[in-house]
Amino acid sequence: MKIVSYAIAAGLAVASFTTTASAADITGAGATFPFPIYAKWAEAYNKETSNRLNYQSIGSSGGIRQIRAKTVDFGATDAPLKGEELQKDGFVQFPAVMGGVVAVYNVQGVSAGQLKLTGEVLADIFNGKISKWNDAKIAQANQGVTLPNASITPVYRSDGSGTTSVFTTYLSQVSETWKSGPGVGASVQWPVGQGGKGNEGVAALVKQVPNSIGYVEYAYAKQNSIPFAQLQNKNGKFVSPEAKTFQAAAANADWKSAPGYGISLTNQAGDEAWPITAPTFILVPKNPEKPEQVAEALKFFDWSFKNGDKMAVELDYVPLPAQLKDQVRATWKSEIKNASGQPVFTQ
Amino acid sequence: MVALSQERLVSSAAAPARRSPPPSFDRLFRLASLASALLVLIVLLGIIGSMIYGGLPAFREFGFGFITSSVWNVNEDQYGAWVAIVGTLTTALIALVIGVPLSLGIAIFLTQLCPPWLKRPVATTIELLAAVPSIIYGMWGLFVFAPLFANYVQIPVSNIVEGMPIIGTILYARTPSGVGILTAGIILAIMIIPFIASIARDILDQIPSVLRESAYGIGCTTWEVVRNVLLPQAGVSIIGAIMLGLGRALGETMAVTFVVGNANRLSGSLFDPGSTIASRIANEFNEAIGLQLNALMALGCILFLVTFTVLVLARLLVSRVKVG
Numbered sequence: 019m020k021i022v023s024y025a026i027a028a029g030l031a032v033a034s035f036t037t038t039a040s041a042a043d044i045t046g047a048g049a050t051f052p053f054p055i056y057a058k059w060a061e062a063y064n065k066e067t068s069n070r071l072n073y074q075s076i077g078s079s080g081g082i083r084q085i086r087a088k089t090v091d092f093g094a095t096d097a098p099l100k101g102e103e104l105q106k107d108g109f110v111q112f113p114a115v116m117g118g119v120v121a122v123y124n125v126q127g128v129s130a131g132q133l134k135l136t137g138e139v140l141a142d143i144f145n146g147k148i149s150k151w152n153d154a155k156i157a158q159a160n161q162g163v164t165l166p167n168a169s170i171t172p173v174y175r176s177d178g179s180g181t182t183s184v185f186t187t188y189l190s191q192v193s194e195t196w197k198s199g200p201g202v203g204a205s206v207q208w209p210v211g212q213g214g215k216g217n218e219g220v221a222a223l224v225k226q227v228p229n230s231i232g233y234v235e236y237a238y239a240k241q242n243s244i245p246f247a248q249l250q251n252k253n254g255k256f257v258s259p260e261a262k263t264f265q266a267a268a269a270n271a272d273w274k275s276a277p278g279y280g281i282s283l284t285n286q287a288g289d290e291a292w293p294i295t296a297p298t299f300i301l302v303p304k305n306p307e308k309p310e311q312v313a314e315a316l317k318f319f320d321w322s323f324k325n326g327d328k329m330a331v332e333l334d335y336v337p338l339p340a341q342l343k344d345q346v347r348a349t350w351k352s353e354i355k356n357a358s359g360q361p362v363f364t365q
Numbered sequence: 366m367v368a369l370s371q372e373r374l375v376s377s378a379a380a381p382a383r384r385s386p387p388p389s390f391d392r393l394f395r396l397a398s399l400a401s402a403l404l405v406l407i408v409l410l411g412i413i414g415s416m417i418y419g420g421l422p423a424f425r426e427f428g429f430g431f432i433t434s435s436v437w438n439v440n441e442d443q444y445g446a447w448v449a450i451v452g453t454l455t456t457a458l459i460a461l462v463i464g465v466p467l468s469l470g471i472a473i474f475l476t477q478l479c480p481p482w483l484k485r486p487v488a489t490t491i492e493l494l495a496a497v498p499s500i501i502y503g504m505w506g507l508f509v510f511a512p513l514f515a516n517y518v519q520i521p522v523s524n525i526v527e528g529m530p531i532i533g534t535i536l537y538a539r540t541p542s543g544v545g546i547l548t549a550g551i552i553l554a555i556m557i558i559p560f561i562a563s564i565a566r567d568i569l570d571q572i573p574s575v576l577r578e579s580a581y582g583i584g585c586t587t588w589e590v591v592r593n594v595l596l597p598q599a600g601v602s603i604i605g606a607i608m609l610g611l612g613r614a615l616g617e618t619m620a621v622t623f624v625v626g627n628a629n630r631l632s633g634s635l636f637d638p639g640s641t642i643a644s645r646i647a648n649e650f651n652e653a654i655g656l657q658l659n660a661l662m663a664l665g666c667i668l669f670l671v672t673f674t675v676l677v678l679a680r681l682l683v684s685r686v687k688v689g
Contacts, residue, residue, distance in 0.1 A: 050632025171540040176627030176640075178439075201440040204652040209388035212638045213627030214543055215648060219507070226512045227542040 019074070019213030023256060033167065042314040047074040048081020048094030051180050051235060052298045055115055056094070056300045059322040071318060073204040078180050079204070085301050091308070091315045093301040096180025097204070108304045110353045112346045113297035114319060116268055116336040118236040120246040120259045120294070124224050125231075126166050130245035134256050137192030137285070137293060143231060144172045144189065146210035151229055159250070165221045166229060168312030173223045173232030176213025178204040184232045184296040188284040192293075192304050236264075237334035252285050263292035264336040266333075275343055295336070301329055302354060308358035316350055316363040323347075413669065420663030424655060431663060437629045437645075444660035447630050447668055452546060452639040453668070456621065457614040459550025459635070464557045464614075465607055471558070472565035473591055477577075488566070495559035503623030506552045511543030511624060514551075519543065519636050538636035542626070547635040549625040553617055557610035564606035568599045601682050608679030615672050618643035642668040 046056070053075035060071035076084075078095040085093030086107060094114070104111055121140060123133055135143075138157050142148040148155060151167045175182045183204045190197040200206040212227075214220040217238040224232040224244065231247075236259050239246050248256045257263045267286040273279050283295040300319065306312040323346075327337035338346070351361045423444060424431060434445025476490055519541035526533045538545075572595060580594045596603075627636020627648060640648075642664050653661055 079652045102625050154625075169540060176622070176644075177648040185600060203440045205649055207436075207438045207440070207629060211628070212540070212544065213640075214647070215622050215627065219623065222507055223542060223544070226515065227540060230540075230542070293374050 024027075025298075040313065042069045042311075044069065044071045044311070044315050044318055045073075045090045045091075046071065046081075046094060046300075047076050047084040047090045048301075049298055050075040051096055051117060052094060052115055052335070053277065054237070055326075055330050055333050055335050058333060059318070059326045062323055062325065062329065063318055067321070069314065069318070077137070077178065077286070079178070086302070088307065091302070091311045094202055094298065095301060096296065097183045098276070098278060098282075098297075098299050099301065100280065103279030104278045109278075109301045110304050110349060111280060111299050111301050112319075112349060113273075113279050113338060114300050114322075115330055115338065115344070116264060116283065116295060116297045117334075118259050118264050118295045118336070119157070119181055119188075119233055120236045120239050120291050121231060121233050121249065122221065122224050122239050122244045122246050123231040125229055126168070127164050128245075129291075130243075131158075131248065131258060132163055133247040134244075135247050135249055136190065140198040140249070141189040141193030143170055144174070144195045144208070144211065145193075145199060146172075146199075147195070149210075154360065157178055159256075168229040171227050171230040172208070172211030172228070173220050174208050174211055174213050174228050175205075175216070175220055175233075177215050180204065180242075180296075180298070181217070181233065181235055182206065184284065184294060187282050188294045191285040195333075197267075202215050225262075238330045240334050242364040245340070249293050251291050252287045253289050255289050257290060257292055259292050261331060261336060263290050264295045265339070266290035267292050267295035268297075268336065268339055268342075273345065305355060305357070306362065310360040312354060313363040316354070319345065320363070320365065371435055371566060410636045414671060416666050420659060420666045421661035423659040424666075425657065426659075431660070432667070434616060435629075435631055439649075439657055442656045442658070444663075446642070446664055448631055449640050449645045449664060450667065451631060452625065453615055453641040453671070455546055455635075455639070456549045456625065456641055457611055459547060460553035460557055461607065461611060462612040463551060463554035464610060468558050468561035468565055468606075468610070469603070471562040473595070475562075475566050476569040477587065477591060477595070488563075489650075491559050491562050492650070494555070495563070499556065499617060499620045502552055502556055503620035506548065506620060506624040507544065510552070511548060513543070514544030514548055523636070534633040535635055537634050537636070540635070542638075543623045544626045544638060545634075545636045546625065546632075546639045549621045549634075549641070552624055554612045554622050556620065557614050560613060561606050561610040562607065565599070565603050568602045568606065569595055572598050573664045592637055605679045605683035608675050608682070612672050612675050612679070615675065616643055616668060620645045622647045625682070639664055 043179055053073065056073050061074065064070050078097055081093040082099070084090045099109065099111055119246050121135060125133065137157070139148060140157070142155065149170055150167060151170055152167045157165055165170050183202065186196070186200065186202045186206055200208065212223055212234070214223045217234045220232040220234050221238065221242055221244055224230050230358070234244070246259060248258050266288045267283050270286050270288040270291060271281055271283055273281060275281055278299070279297070280299070283297060285293050286295065302312050302315060314351050323338070323343045330337045347365070350363055351362075353360050356362050379599055427444060430445065432446055432450065434443075435447040436445045437448065438441045467477040471491060475484060479487065479658050497652055522536050523538045523541060531615065576594055576598065577590060580590045585593070600639040621641050625640055625644050627640050627644060628638040629640055630637070632639065646661050649657065
């Protein structure tokens with residue numbers, strides 16, 4: 019009796035394996051920042067097509083390593099690869115979704131959204147050059163706000179992260195001293211402040227330490243209602259981070275100006291543009307060894323481009339502009355080919 | 366005794382009924398267990414080998430300077446382990462300074478002074494403490510302990526010691542955030558207490574009660590018995606237990622990463638943030654490429670070396686006692 023029931027169970031297990039095997043399993047790995055939206059898209063996609071996406075959010079450089087080793091169908095990275103790297107590895111790179119980084123703060127007597135900072139001041143704070151909240155440079159942009167005579171504690175990401183890379187890219191664009199000092203990178207040598215691990219680590223420190231300032235992904239700050247500062251953009255206007263200002267940053271961008279759409283959306287022109295906006299990228303091989311797998315991956319992103327905008331907005335990401343999506347689709351068609359030179363995926 | 370011999374009788378009577386396995390089975394069994402034992406050795410050697418192989422480029426690039434330099438700059442590919450080494454040793458030392466007296470107190474209480482009904486609950490609690498995953502200690506440390514520590518220790522202490530020589534530097538918090546080297550040391554102390562306490566308890570339990578009773582018999586007080594009879598007897602074994610705790614404190618990763626503050630700076634103050642070897646690796650490994658990866662591997666080698674030395678010392682001490 020027992021043996022029979024085991025046999026039935028085994029049979030069921032085999033049957034369930036074979037049914038799922040007939041649907042495609044797509045594997046991807048990389049950036050942690052877009053993980054929530056990829057997971058959401060994958061869930062909806064699975065319901066509609068019964069295809070599954072297995073995405074491991076192991077970090078951008080892990081994603082690049084994995085796709086180089088061909089252990090996944092696509093890699094995901096926050097910091098775009100440069101043209102020559104794409105050439106060398108034979109990758110096609112395209113943006114999937116965008117997000118923003120915001121400066122979160124905990125300053126006594128300053129309510130949420132009240133604080134205004136210029137890019138240069140932000141850089142000077144993280145550089146240790148401005149060390150008090152009532153510094154004249156901060157006060158200048160915040161007339162009418164009582165700033166405490168207290169030391170500033172900058173809080174940064176201690177783990178290597180695409181968020182840090184975006185944030186330091188922005189600081190380098192607005193401050194020469196930052197550019198020649200700590201510079202740009204997934205982890206840099208911070209002259210002052212404290213490090214928290216992950217968005218949650220930074221957020222916890224900012225909440226706990228009076229008179230601190232840190233940076234986290236917009237979605238994280240919003241969902242946890244941590245106060246964030248207004249920033250001055252390239253046009254000199256102070257803007258708040260929100261869907262509208264992220265889209266404004268993307269609208270003015272010249273996506274074709276870098277190979278693989280690898281532009282940075284930080285410090286974009288435009289009256290409404292949020293200055294620390296960033297796309298996150300997908301990498302797939304140009305001439306894949308398993309074209310049908312890459313085709314499935316592209317099919318997933320095509321589906322997400324068509325149906326995923328609302329889900330992205332719900333999770334506080336910014337969908338790509340429609341025109342850009344068409345450009346990306348054209349790139350797929352013209353650049354990703356199978357052994358016989360045919361595009362691996364066409365709609 | 367009677368019951369035991371009866372049992373023996375029964376089992377020896379039952380034995381012939383069982384088919385004894387063929388002799389070849391014995392050999393096979395021996396081979397299989399030998400293979401299991403060797404596997405551990407091979408894995409260990411493999412890990413050491415691949416760490417050294419991975420870290421070699423960094424050692425080659427920076428030479429001895431890798432250990433003495435305190436620069437850790439990913440952008441310029443300059444790496445030095447000094448800050449992390451100092452942080453590792455300091456946090457472990459703090460953990461020992463706090464954890465060892467507490468552990469010994471627990472062990473002595475449990476073996477000498479505890480009323481029998483309390484023995485089991487206390488001992489079980491201590492052992493449960495060892496079963497708490499380290500990430501829980503980290504989260505508790507960051508979200509619960511750090512704010513309390515900032516408000517009730519860092520701020521008042523800083524206010525008192527501000528301006529004093531030496532102590533005004535060591536215990537002054539420029540930014541009282543609750544996290545830092547001292548917080549990491551305290552969390553580590555809590556984590557190593559169950560290890561040291563339960564081993565020390567076993568050691569004290571093993572001391573023949575004749576010794577203790579004769580000491581009491583000549584009119585010694587409890588303190589005198591503990592101080593002059595038990596501790597000298599158990600001394601070296603307890604040092605072995607402490608070394609095991611130290612080994613854990615040196616290598617602890619997740620909990621420390623949460624509460625150490627993760628700054629690559631040397632500071633005179635225990636309240637300031639720092640970093641340890643393990644926390645540095647946990648932070649940067651995900652996104653590390655090229656020489657940075659090699660440098661992290663090299664850091665791992667150094668940690669391996671330190672921990673290994675500590676464990677070997679512990680083994681030597683313990684075995685010396687057993688022989689003696």
